[in-house]
Amino acid sequence: MDFYDILFWILSVMAVGCALGVVLSRNPIHSVIFLILTFFAISGHYLIMNAQFLAIVNIIVYAGAIMVLFLYILMLMNLNADAEPQKGLLVQIAGILSGGTLFLVLLAATKSAHNEEINKVSTNVGLITNLGKLLFTKYVLPFEISSVLFLTAMIGAIVIGKKEPQLKNGEEHIA
């Protein structure tokens, strides 16, 4: 049991516990906080697996930008904790059962995979120098296409969120 193993177990317990907190907590704000903690745990995993750039990007993009967007929408809607109606007990049990069954099926499918020990050597493959070189040589086309995708998503969000023009008299309201 060396430092790597201890770090792995701490981060794993943190990730799974906070993921359960996302699903189980009544208050949506608490769910967001738990999800941010899960992302921090996953970033810690990236760090011990030589993916330093991804760890930072995970914190900046996910915990920093995406979750703030979620919080912003939640605050905008001012949802109360008890406002959310519960699904029926039968549906909840069915959901947990099917999720657990999926877990067991995937576990059984991957049981025969090689069980290797992790090499704990630190390399610099995940540093920005390496990834940047790869991103601008081998993967330059997907990189540029993803920038167009971002532009499309931005325009799409604006178009969807725009206020609709007031309906004139006599016009059918489609709802």
Add this chain to the structure above:
Amino acid sequence: MPVTSSNYLILSLLLFSIGIMGTLIRRNAIIIFMCIELMLNAVNLLLVHFSHLNGDVDADSQIFVFFIMVVAAAEVAVGLAIIAMMYRKVHSVDVNILNRLKH
């Protein structure tokens, strides 16, 4: 007991299954969306782990994780806009209200 590759596999599968359960048992559209993010992150973790298991010879799988993050960010922008519009129309984020779409 040293950490092996199956430990990471089980961790990722657990996170993914928790995400699936969340999408199935919750009715709040925003929580469901967050559970989808959780599933994406479980897959990212497994991809980085496979890259690490392969001896870190190249960073291709880390580039793939990077692109998954890009697509997730675009998805969140559009999805939250749709949820905000839905809230403006029906004053609720309950997904059961949306089942009128099937009529």
